[in-house]
Amino acid sequence: MTRCLTALCLILGLPAFAGGEIWVTNEKDNTISVIDIDSLEVTRTIPTGERPRGITFSHDYSRVYICASDSDTVQVMDPQTGEILHDLPSGEDPEQFILHPDDRHLWIANEDDAVTTVVDVDSRTVVAQINVGIEPEGMAVNEAGSIVITTSETTNMAHWIDTATHGIIANTLVDSRPRHAEFVKDDTELWVSSEIGGTVTVFGTESKEERAKITFEIQGVHPDRIQPVGFEFTPDGRTAFVALGPANHVAVVNAETYEVEEYILTGRRVWHMAFSPDHSQLFTTNGVSGDVTVIDVASRKPLKSIKVGRFPWGAAMRPGAS
Amino acid sequence: MRLAFASILLGLWAGSAPALELGVTWLHRVVPPPPTLSNLDPVPGDLGRAGAELGLRDNRTTGQFLGHGYALSAADVPAEGDILAVARDALAASPFLIVDAPAADLLAIADLPEAQGALLFNAAAPETALRSQDCRANLFHTLPSRAMLADALMQGLASKRWTDLALITGPRPGDQAWAAALKASAAKFRLRPRGEAVWDEAADMRRNAAQEVPLFTQELRDHDVLLVADEARDFARYIAYNTWLPRPVAGSAGMMPVAWSRVVEQWGAAQLQSRFEDMAGRPMQDRDYAAWAAFRALGEAVTRTGSADPATLRAYLLGGEFELAGFKGSPLSFRPWNGQLRQPIPLVTDTAVVATAPMEGFLHQGNELDTLGLDRPDSACTAFD
Numbered sequence: 001m002t003r004c005l006t007a008l009c010l011i012l013g014l015p016a017f018a019g020g021e022i023w024v025t026n027e028k029d030n031t032i033s034v035i036d037i038d039s040l041e042v043t044r045t046i047p048t049g050e051r052p053r054g055i056t057f058s059h060d061y062s063r064v065y066i067c068a069s070d071s072d073t074v075q076v077m078d079p080q081t082g083e084i085l086h087d088l089p090s091g092e093d094p095e096q097f098i099l100h101p102d103d104r105h106l107w108i109a110n111e112d113d114a115v116t117t118v119v120d121v122d123s124r125t126v127v128a129q130i131n132v133g134i135e136p137e138g139m140a141v142n143e144a145g146s147i148v149i150t151t152s153e154t155t156n157m158a159h160w161i162d163t164a165t166h167g168i169i170a171n172t173l174v175d176s177r178p179r180h181a182e183f184v185k186d187d188t189e190l191w192v193s194s195e196i197g198g199t200v201t202v203f204g205t206e207s208k209e210e211r212a213k214i215t216f217e218i219q220g221v222h223p224d225r226i227q228p229v230g231f232e233f234t235p236d237g238r239t240a241f242v243a244l245g246p247a248n249h250v251a252v253v254n255a256e257t258y259e260v261e262e263y264i265l266t267g268r269r270v271w272h273m274a275f276s277p278d279h280s281q282l283f284t285t286n287g288v289s290g291d292v293t294v295i296d297v298a299s300r301k302p303l304k305s306i307k308v309g310r311f312p313w314g315a316a317m318r319p320g321a322s
Numbered sequence: 323m324r325l326a327f328a329s330i331l332l333g334l335w336a337g338s339a340p341a342l343e344l345g346v347t348w349l350h351r352v353v354p355p356p357p358t359l360s361n362l363d364p365v366p367g368d369l370g371r372a373g374a375e376l377g378l379r380d381n382r383t384t385g386q387f388l389g390h391g392y393a394l395s396a397a398d399v400p401a402e403g404d405i406l407a408v409a410r411d412a413l414a415a416s417p418f419l420i421v422d423a424p425a426a427d428l429l430a431i432a433d434l435p436e437a438q439g440a441l442l443f444n445a446a447a448p449e450t451a452l453r454s455q456d457c458r459a460n461l462f463h464t465l466p467s468r469a470m471l472a473d474a475l476m477q478g479l480a481s482k483r484w485t486d487l488a489l490i491t492g493p494r495p496g497d498q499a500w501a502a503a504l505k506a507s508a509a510k511f512r513l514r515p516r517g518e519a520v521w522d523e524a525a526d527m528r529r530n531a532a533q534e535v536p537l538f539t540q541e542l543r544d545h546d547v548l549l550v551a552d553e554a555r556d557f558a559r560y561i562a563y564n565t566w567l568p569r570p571v572a573g574s575a576g577m578m579p580v581a582w583s584r585v586v587e588q589w590g591a592a593q594l595q596s597r598f599e600d601m602a603g604r605p606m607q608d609r610d611y612a613a614w615a616a617f618r619a620l621g622e623a624v625t626r627t628g629s630a631d632p633a634t635l636r637a638y639l640l641g642g643e644f645e646l647a648g649f650k651g652s653p654l655s656f657r658p659w660n661g662q663l664r665q666p667i668p669l670v671t672d673t674a675v676v677a678t679a680p681m682e683g684f685l686h687q688g689n690e691l692d693t694l695g696l697d698r699p700d701s702a703c704t705a706f707d
Contacts, residue, residue: 093596112596114383134383135593153590154647155384156625171387173625177590177647196647222690224652246651 020320022274022283023079024292025052025066026309032066032082033292033308035283037276037320040294040304046082049075054096054139055314058121059103064316065121067094067108074106074119079318089126091117096314098139098148100163107148107161109136116150116159118166128166132159138192140181142205151178151192158192160208170208175199179229180272184255185237193228193242200228200242202258212258214242221247230272234297235279241295243270243284250284250293252300262300266293274315285312340391344381344630346617347412348374348396349431351405351423356494358556370422370445371396372602373610377617379601381624390624394617399423410436417632420616422446422609425456432458441632443616446609450503453660453696457703462639462661464619465612468500470695471579472507474667474679475572477693478579479547480511481681484570488545489518490538490561492552492574497521501551504573517542521557535564542566549573576671579679582611583670591649615654615663619646640706651678652691660703664691 019038026033030052034044049068052075057064063085066075074090074097077083093112100107105127108117114134118127133155140149141163148161151174158181160170175197182191189211190203200214216226227245233255234240240253246269252262267286270293274283281303282295290310294303348371355365366372378394385392397412399405405423409431412419417440421428425447432442442461444452450469452461466474479487487508491501501518508515519542539548539561548565550573552558558575570576584595584605598606598614606614623635623644638644640661645653650666657664667679680686684693692698 111593112600131386133387134380134597135590152384153593154380155387156622156647157384157387159387168387176645176653196645196653198653224690 020277021318022276022292023055023057023064023316023318024283024285024308024312025055025314026290027051027053027287027311027313029309029311031309033312035292035306035308037281040306042306042308044082045309046077048077048084049073049087053313054094054109055316056097056099057316057318058099061318063121064318065097065099065106067097067314069093069095069111074108076121086124088119088121088124089117090119091115091126091129096137096139098141100141100148101143101145105163107139107141107150109139109150111135111137111153114152116148116161130159130161130166130168132168133157133171138179138181140183140190142183142187144187147183147205149181149183149190149192151181153177153179153195156194158190158203172203172208172210174201175213180231182231182233184233184240191231191240193231195227195229195245198223198226198228200231200240200253214253214258214260216242216244216247216251216260216263218244218247218249218263221249229270232273232275232282241273241282243273245269245271246288248286250282250295264295264300265302266295267291267305271313272315274317277317277319283315285315287311287313340385341389342624342628342630343391343393344418344620344624345393345395345416346374346378346418346420346620347416348394348420348613349405349409349412349423350396350398350421351403351427352398352400353424354401356554356556358554360559363555366602366604366607368602369607370609370613372598372604373445373606373613373615374420374617376598376601376610377614377621379597380614380618381621384621384625388625388628392617392621406430406434409434413437413440417441418620419443420445420613422613425449425452428452428461429456429458432461439632441620441636443613443619445612445616449499450696453662453701453703455702457660457701457705459661459705460636462616462619462656462663464615464663465609466581466665466667467662467695468503469507470662470665470667471581472500472503473510473694474579474669475504475577476507476511476513477679477681477684478577478669478677479572480513481677481683484546485512486514486516486544486546487549488516488539488542488547488569489549489551489573490521491518492521492550492554492556492558493523494554496553497551500553500574504549504551516545521552531560531564535561536566539564540566545569547572550575577669577676578671579667579669581608581665581667582606583608583668583675585670585672585674586649586668588675589649589651590647594649615646615648615665618648619644619654619656619663622646655689657692657696657698657701659698659706660696660701661706662695664689664694666691667694 049071133152
C-alpha cells in the first residue's frame with residue numbers, strides 16, 4: 001500500500017511519496033498545486049491568500065513561504081498540513097523574494113511600491129525597506145550572503161544591495177523589463193533576464209560590468225514573442241534552462257560559451273521552473289495554458305503536461321521524506 | 323556608446339543636484355465634450371494629464387539612480403484661448419511637449435519657428451492624415467491612429483470569419499472619419515460591406531431604444547456584425563440587444579479596439595493600472611496611456627543615451643535600439659517613416675479583453691505590429707526621410 005487517498009494523506013499529515021514534490025502557485029486561483037514527482041500527478045490543492053506568486057521553502061523544508069501579492073502579505077505554511085501558520089509583514093504587493101543563506105531573512109520585492117523589504121522570519125518584523133526602481137521583481141542573493149540583487153521591471157535596472165548596510169552599492173542598466181536574476185559560478189557571475197529586451201545579460205560580479213549578452217532565435221517564432229523570464233542552472237553550473245514566456249519554449253544555454261544549444265517545447269507563456277531533487281527532471285509553470293511541463297533533463301525532451309490551477313506562476317521543490 | 327553608458331553607475335545621487343534635467347510641458351486645449359445621452363461615463367478633468375504625471379513619477383524613480391531629474395508642467399488652454407502663445411512660452415522653457423489638442427492646433431504648434439528642433443508628442447489626435455501627408459518631423463504620435471484601431475478590429479473580425487459587416491454612423495465629423503477608417507480597413511482585409519445607416523440624432527434612446535433600434539436596423543442587409551461609429555459613445559451603447567437581427571455589435575460599443583482600457587491586465591498591466599488608480603483615483607484611459615507612453619519614451623531615451631538634447635533623443639527614439647515596455651506584451655517602438663508608436667491594440671468589451679491585435683496569422687516581413695495602420699508604403703509622410 002504505497003498509495004493513500006489524497007484527502008486521507010492530507011488529514012493524517014503524511015508525506016505522500018518519497019520522491020519529492022513540486023509546489024506550484026496558481027496566480028489566479030489563489031491555490032498551490034502540489035505535484036508528486038513519482039506519479040507526476042497533482043496530489044494536493046492547497047488554498048492560499050490572494051494572487052500567490054513567489055514561493056520558497058525554509059532550508060529544512062519545515063516551512064514554505066508564499067508571496068500572497070493581493071493580500072499584501074507573505075504567508076508561512078506548514079507544508080505537511082497545508083495550514084497557514086502565520087503571516088509575515090511584507091510591505092505592499094510582495095511579488096517575489098529570496099531567502100538569505102542565513103535562513104532567517106526574506107528579501108522581498110514589493111512590486112507596487114518600488115521597495116525591497118527585508119523581513120526577519122523569526123521575530124516577524126521588518127528589518128529594512130530599501131527604495132528601488134519601479135516594479136521590483138527579480139531577487140537574487142550571492143552564496144556569501146553579502147549582496148542582494150533586486151531588478152526593477154520598469155526602471156530596467158539591477159540594484160546591488162549590501163546586505164550588511166542595506167544600502168545600494170550600484171545600479172546597472174539592463175535591457176527592458178528585467179524579470180529574474182541569479183548569481184552563478186561561485187558568485188563570479190550575475191545573470192539577469194530581460195523579458196521585453198529578449199535577452200539575458202551576464203555581469204561579472206567583481207567589475208559589475210557586462211560580460212556577455214545571450215540572445216535567442218526560434219524558427220517560426222517572432223522575435224517579439226521571445227521573452228526570457230525565469231531560469232535555472234544544473235548543479236554543475238554548466239547549463240542554464242531559460243523560460244522564454246510566450247515563445248512557449250525553454251532554451252538550453254551552455255553557461256561556458258553563452259551559446260544556446262537547444263529549445264524545448266513547453267505549454268503557453270512559460271514562466272518559472274524547479275528541478276526534481278535528483279535534477280533529472282525540470283518542471284516549468286506555463287501561465288496561459290494553466291499547466292506544468294515536465295522536461296527530462298538528460299534527453300532535453302518534454303515528458304508530460306500536468307494540468308494545475310489557473311495562471312501557474314512560481315515553482316519550488318520539496319524533497320521526499322527521508 | 324550605449325554599452326559604455328550602460329555599464330555601471332555607482333552610488334546614488336540622492337540629495338545632490340541632478341546631473342541632467344529634462345522638463346516636459348503637457349499642453350492641453352480644453353475641448354468641451356459633446357453632449358451625450360448617458361451621463362454614466364463623464365470625461366475626467368485630468369484625462370491625459372494624469373498619464374503624463376504617472377510618466378513623470380516612473381521616470382523620476384529611474385532617474386534617481388542615474389542622476390537624471392524630470393519635471394512636468396501642465397498648461398490648459400481654454401476653448402477660445404491662444405494656444406500658440408502658450409506653446410511659444412512652453413517651448414522657450416523646454417523643447418519637449420506632450421500635446422492633447424485637436425489636429426489643427428497640433429499642426430500649428432509643430433509649424434511654429436520656435437518648435438523647429440523641438441520634440442512634440444501627439445497624445446490625443448487620432449487623425450490618420452497626421453501620420454501621412456500631414457506629418458511633421460518634430461511630431462511623434464503615441465495615440466494610435468484611427469487606421470490602426472480599425473485594422474485591429476478588422477483583423478479580429480476576419481480571424482473569427484465574421485465577414486459581412488453593416489455600419490451605423492453618427493452625425494459628428496469624428497464619427498464620419500471613424501466610419502471611413504472602418505470601411506477602408508474592411509476593404510483592406512477583404513470583408514464585405516452589407517449596408518449602412520446614419521444615426522438620427524433626434525431619438526431619445528434612454529426611453530425608446532427598444533422601439534427605435536429594431537426599426538432602424540431592420541433596413542440593413544443581413545450581416546454577421548453590426549459596426550457602430552460613434553466616437554463620443556453617445557448612442558452606441560443603446561444598440562446592442564435592441565437590433566432587429568441577433569448580431570454582435572463592434573466599433574464604438576460591444577467589442578472596441580482601444581489604445582488602453584481598465585480591462586487590460588496581462589503582461590504586467592495590472593501593475594500599471596494599480597499605480598495609476600492609486601495616483602488618479604480612477605481607471606486609466608487611452609489618452610492617459612498615450613501621455614504616459616510619451617513621457618516614458620522620452621525617459622527611456624534619456625536613460626539609455628544620458629542626454630537631454632532633443633536631436634539626440636529623437637535619433638535614439640527612431641533608431642533600432644529603442645524599445646518601450648508598454649505592458650502590452652510586445653516591445654513598443656516608433657515607426658521611422660512617420661513617428662507613430664507601434665503598439666498592440668486590445669479588442670475589449672466593458673468588462674474583458676476579447677483579443678489583442680495583431681491577430682495570429684497576420685504576418686509582416688518586418689514587424690507584425692506594422693500590419694496595423696500605415697505601413698511604410700501606405701504613408702505619404704516624407705518629413706522623416
